[in-house]
Amino acid sequence: MTVTADACPGSCTEVAERAWVQLIRAHRSALCSVEKALRAAELPPLEWYDVLLELEREGPLRSRDLQERLLLAQYNLSRLVDRMEAEGLIERTRCSDDARCQWIRTTTAGDALRQRMWPVYADAIRTAVESRLTKPQAAQLGELLARLSNCPKA
Template structure:
């Protein structure tokens, strides 16, 4: 049986797909372009200030929020805002810079806990001064608080299944 015939038979078993409307397609494109553009501008702001990337900030912030400034690598992975395929390598670099330290997990030497250092806390605060200003410049200066609330609510709808 040819692939085309197989696909045709499978299509008959499922409800026909309704094409997205032009408005939905336009919204999708703008969502992706906006995310890339705003994140790129914020990353450029951090870089021009001599600071590391948003990934570093995100890990430091989550550690700072963690109980006692500590989380397991799995907890960090679940909490961060970015897609992180190699958190271990990032943590190696951050540990090399003295921003975090790894300590053995109590009762399980195969696992570890990551702890933010004083240097990590200080870097996170320095980064926030640039990051927060960039969020205001690229979002806050363009949207009213009401519009930002509406956008937030709409984006939340997209996150729900």
């Protein structure tokens, strides 16, 4: 007798499992193509862009607020911020009311780097999405993924 996922309490259906696998594969493929494009243009990794963009949109931010927005582990963010600060892309200052707190903000060099990275990133998005889906398909995919997301709309 074959036991299907439908028959096991707490398990997912085959259709949901297949959708999950395709979602992860598509995510990895898209990120890989973006990272490859950034490397080819001799630009830093995508996570640097994400930090700079969040700081541009909302900055300055405390470390913990930046961590929540980026969904990175604290130790990963600390190392990333250290590297970016060493490159002169961001700066940290202590909070006046809490010595443990730090404000992080972009520098002029950080703003310029993010602006240089965007055209490469945008072209990689076009290659990964627009070249493979029609506009209605891309819109439908966006709507479906939004239903799966717990994140606020961008």
